[in-house]
Amino acid sequence: MxxxxxxxxxxxxxxxxxxxxxxxxxxxxxxxxxxxxxxxxxxxxxxxxxVSPGFIDVHIHGFSGADTMDGTLDALKTISRDITKNGVTSFLPTTMTMDRQKIYTALDTIREASTKCLGGANILGAHLEGPFISEKFKGAQAKTHILKPDYDFIKDYIDIIKIITLAPEEDENLEFIKTVKKNSDIVLSIGHSNASYDEAVNAIKNGINHVTHMFNAMTPLTHRNLGVIGAIFNNNIPSEIIADKIHLHPDIYKILIKTIGTNNITLITDCMRAGGLGDGVSELGGQKVIVKDDSARLENGTLAGSILTLNKAIKNVYENTDLKLNEAVKLATINPAKNINVFDKKGSLNNGKDSDITIFNDAFExxxxxxxxxxxxxxxx
Missing domain, CATH: 2.30.40.10 (Urease, subunit C, domain 1)
Incomplete structure (x- = not known):
């Protein structure tokens, strides 16, 4: 003991x-x-x-020069070991909109890695971000391989996929959403979406129960066109945010606490391979990325994921809201564990749960x- x-x-x-x-x-x-x-x-x-429950990152592409889409055990092992320096004890390696076979290779490797001891953070499954997204709100994802939602594309991987990010307006009659809900417990997340308010609300009623990096890459809220954001506000579904003070104005954190509540906010990093490496030139989904001043951008200026760490995300929310420390920590522990249905094992220090623990100081180091x-x-x- x-x-x-x-x-x-x-x-x-x-x-x-x-x-x-x-x-x-x-x-x-x-x-x-x-x-x-x-x-x-x-x-x-x-x-x-x-002394905190270990942090859980349900949306992370890479770290320390390695990326999920490298499709190798070595890449996942590098990510797994190095993100423990940030207090992360579990994560979902996250894919990109790329060639079908590259996605399958990444998923096959995630499945294999989830059964191995990597010497670091546990892999709880995969987050499939794309290829079922909107071209208009593709963000830093390449449009070449964008597809309509297709259950046959993912049916052989329902055992390892925990979250699918999709644009529901691209799902005709919402057949993909309905089929996934019928055949699995995969979390369906609206993101990279050009959906109208009505389309988003209808998708939520039929099975969308999560939001990918809220505000980023989706239709905004205006007083006449409520968009995806309006649908989220009126339905209070769990929502990821990238709290690096770049993707979102830090006062948004307070607004979200007042509107959807702390139970529905999950901190993610959306970190790419340049995380932990400092300024320089990197890559995301086959595209050149320039890292400078704590942000990662394509050559046209589009934000390309982040280089955020989860301990820094908690720090940013804690310092820019009125949340108590345990409430801020909840956004990276209890909430993500509940979102992907692992709260029976992860996310808190309750008796009988996995001993995933991180110790940090007042500076969140x-x-x-x-x-x-x-x-x-x-x-x-």
């Missing part, structure tokens, strides 16, 4: 002090310090820092990451 002492333990409702977190592969309990048997326990001193009860630096994978 292991124990974390001298930490401020973050729970859903509060932050506990003068308590000890006991765990092995699973969380055992949170107890008073006086009940700790130091003779039979491996003790980790948190040194006054915060990661001091230690633990996955499945193992300190990540000591992994043998």
């Amino acid at each position: 292991k124990a974390i002492i001298n930490g401020k333990i973050i729970t859903e409702d509060s932050i506990l002090e003068n308590k000890v977190l006991l765990f092995d592969e699973k969380i055992i309990d949170i107890v008073d310090e006086k009940n700790l048997d130091r003779k039979t326990t491996y003790v980790i001193d948190a040194e006054g820092n915060y 990661i001091k230690l990451t633990i996955i499945g009860g193992d300190i990540i630096e000591n992994s043998n994978c």
Whole structure:
């Protein structure tokens, strides 16, 4: 058994002090310090820092020079190991709108990697972003391989896909949405969409239950044309946001808390391969990307994902809202776990859950990451 002492333990409702977190592969309990048997326990001193559930990133393309679309175990292992430096303990490798076979190779590799010990963050499945998107709101995705939603395209991968981002206005009679809902528990997410308000509302009624990087790459809200954003506001469905203060004005965080509520906000990074590498030239989906001043853009200026880290996203929301720290952390732990239906195992420090833990300081710098009860630096994978 292991124990974390001298930490401020973050729970859903509060932050506990003068308590000890006991765990092995699973969380055992949170107890008073006086009940700790130091003779039979491996003790980790948190040194006054915060003890949090591990962060979960449900939308990340790459990091440290590696990308999901590389389609290799080495790429996924690099992402897995290096994002633990940002407190991430689980993630969904996210695909791009590219050649069909490249997407299949990426999905095959994600499936294989999800069964292996990568020495870092756990792969919980795949996020399929495209090819079922709107050409008008394609963002940094190449239009060449955009397709109409097609169940046959994904039917052999319903076991590994957790989220599909799509433009529902491209789904004739919403047959794709209805078929996916009938045959799987995949989360259907509206994104890269030119849908009208009515089209978006109808899609939500028929199975869309998630939003991909809200506000970015979708029809906006105006007083006569409410667009996708208006449909989200009126239906309060779980929504990703990229909280890098570049994709969204930071005051949007406050507006979302007031409109759709903290239970429906999930922090993501949408990070691409340039994450963690600093300024320079990189690549996303076969397109040249220029990284400068904390942003990643195509040569025409279009934002191309981000180089955001999840600990920085939490910090940005915490510093630009009135949320308590445990409430801000919830946006990267409890909420994503609930969104992809893994809250029975992940997302909090409740007894019996996987021992995925991160320790960070007041500056949101990661001091230690633990996955499945193992300190990540000591992994043998």
